Amino acid sequence: MSAPGLVLVATVAVLYSSGFYLLLQRSLMRVVFGIIVLGHAANLSLMLTDRAITLPPILTGKEGAISDPLPQAMALTAIVITFGVTTFLLALAYRVWLGDDNDEVPDDVEDRRIGRLSEPEDSS
Amino acid sequence: MNLLLAAPFIVPLLGAAATLLLRRTPRSQQTVSVLAVSAVIAAAAALLVVTADGTVLAGQAGGWSAPLGITLVADPLSALLLTVSAVVLLIVLLYAIGQDVGGLSRAIPQVFHPVYLVLTAGVCLSFLAGDLFNLFVGFEVMLTASYTLITQAPTRERVRAGMIYTVVSLTSSILFLTGIALVYGLTGTVNLADIAQKLGGAPAELRTVLALLFLVVFGIKSALVPMHFWLPDSYPVALTRISAIFAALLTKVAVYAIIRTQTLLFGRDDISTVLLVLAIATMLVGILGALVQDDINRVLSFALVSHIGFMIFGLGVGTVAGIAGAVIYLVHHIVVQATLFLVNGLIRQHVGHTSLSAIRGMNAVSPKLALFFFLPAMSLAGLPPMSGFIAKVALFEAGVAAGDWLALVGVAAGVVTSLLTLLAIFRVWTRAFWGEPMPDMVEARSQLRQGANRRGLRFMTATTGVMVGIGLLVAAVSGPLSEVAFTAARDLVERQPYIEAVLGTGTQ
Secondary structure, three states: OOHHHHHHHHHHHHHHHHHHHHHOOOEHHHHHHHHHHHHHHHHHHHHHOOOOOOOOOOOOOOOOOOOOHHHHHHHHHHHHHHHHHHHHHHHHHHHHHHHHOOOEOOOOHHHHHHHHHHOOHHHO | OHHHHHHHHHHHHHHHHHHHHOOOOHHHHHHHHHHHHHHHHHHHHHHHHHHOOOOOEEEEHHHOOOOOOOEEEEOHHHHHHHHHHHHHHHHHHHHHHHHHHOOOOOOOHHHHHHHHHHHHHHHHHHHHEOEHHHHHHHHHHHHHHHHHHHOOOOOHHHHHHHHHHHHHHHHHHHHHHHHHHHHHHHHOOOEHHHHHHHHOOOOHHHHHHHHHHHHHHHHHHOOOOOOOOOHHHHHHHOOHHHHHHHHHHHHHHHHHHHHHHHHHOOOOOOOHHHHHHHHHHHHHHHHHHHHOOOEHHHHHHHHHHHHHHHHHHHHHHOOHHHHHHHHHHHHHHHHHHHHHHHHHHHHHHHHOOOEHHHOOOHHHHOHHHHHHHHHHHHHHHOOOOOHHHHHHHHHHHHHHHHOOHHHHHHHHHHHHHHHHHHHHHHHHHHHHHOOOOOHHHHHHHHHHHHOOOHHHHHHHHHHHHHHHHHHHHHHHOHHHHHHHHHHHHHHHHHOHHHHHHHHOOOOO
16 A cells, blocks of 8 residues: 555544544533544545545546546535534534533433432432 | 436425425415425335336436446335335324414424425435435435424423434444445445445455444444434434424334345345344333333333334344335334324323323323324234234244244244333323323313314324324235235345346446
């Protein structure tokens, strides 16, 4: 694999791991950032499927020396989708902030109910 | 033929644009969206008629031949699901219109219609997509619409629930994209039929990893245990009509995607054991969750999770009979789950909430509602002669015939789940419908009857009644239905008709 290809592989690995790390945080803003980073990782890994990634996508005269346009087309579509959804997610996060004055991800409703059940009755 | 294949998602998209322009005139907006969804039903029914004998229709968008261009495919499975989904979409739309006409809804109707039509388009495109990337696009269109729908009439609670829903769905979408990248890197194509041919030569371990990745992706969206945690937290919070359509369709589209990818792309030996174990876990965990809920909406949401297990069980068995059973179960469940959520919405209209500890004697307040709840609920539990019984018998027969011990455990789990479903429903029934009604409930009811929104309420009740009727109809036409299901399953197991129909049209 070519050097630019290797750099891309490393970038994708870093993006995925940091994306999932951010996704597991309690602050909603970090979760949103995690989604953004993960989106980039997925789009880049689409680009990675092209083995001739260093070559230009449009013919320059020499035959056969172009990169595969399909991953680029797919990545373009995916970028549009992730971009749109990210905007919506930011709006939602803002809304949560407005409603609660904090952006902490709440505990699972069910968890809390079960937690309450296990508490001794006379503790209150 | 291309036009027929494209109509189910082009028409609603055009309708969405039109309703957006018509936002100041609610009446014409409603007309346009009803017409658009009716057109989808017509196109889907036509596709079903053409494909019912096992024909696979393939169309190439823009005339680009198969592995290169965008392929649209309708086989018996997708045509059948398309038709049922379109009918349910229309009825829920009518219900929503009734709610708006009567002023019973606090949602902003201008936004509802365009987004609902976009959701329709996304669902249809997912069923018809012939390549992985368009399946992804169909899913995204559907999900993006659902993100906006779930946060309609945004209360604090709804925004929180919507946030969880959106983040979880997005995570699975990103994994889906990753899966597409891996498949494309491995085979150099995203066309489902082409992948099916080329993936056969790939190493078995790689195939298993990909199969598992796609199972996780669609498993999150279809709420398979242990990836179901988001569903009971988000669905019950949304407006009734929205949770009805979500419960009926969104998870089922994901189940369809699981069936499609696992049968077409990966051989049945790859992960059928995993499928069976997940199916058993889903059935039991879901229904045990349903048994301890206080809110009817939450009971129904957990029951929804549980019954996803039945369909995956059919796929895990992997024989023609098993997959046919799963297909019948899909059809039955789309109709029944939507009906129950609509009835639940009516209960909320009548008494203001759906908490089991605070409702009593609904039977006396509205006998019609009691009947509307009873029939689909019994179908869900699988009592003969309802559609649920027919679907479950088909699945259990297939499980026993497979003879594998895990399949037999699955059948046992299915029987236990059915009994527990009966118990869960019995619990709702005794608490909410039996006994003397509370005085404030009777009062709320009589106020509702005299108010200006009487017409809307009657319309909503009527549409729910139609939905109950369709549930009975599914049982009545079980003969032809299972014929189509078996044809669909045979096509899925053989794989060749699909591959030939797609790659045969224009590769030469």
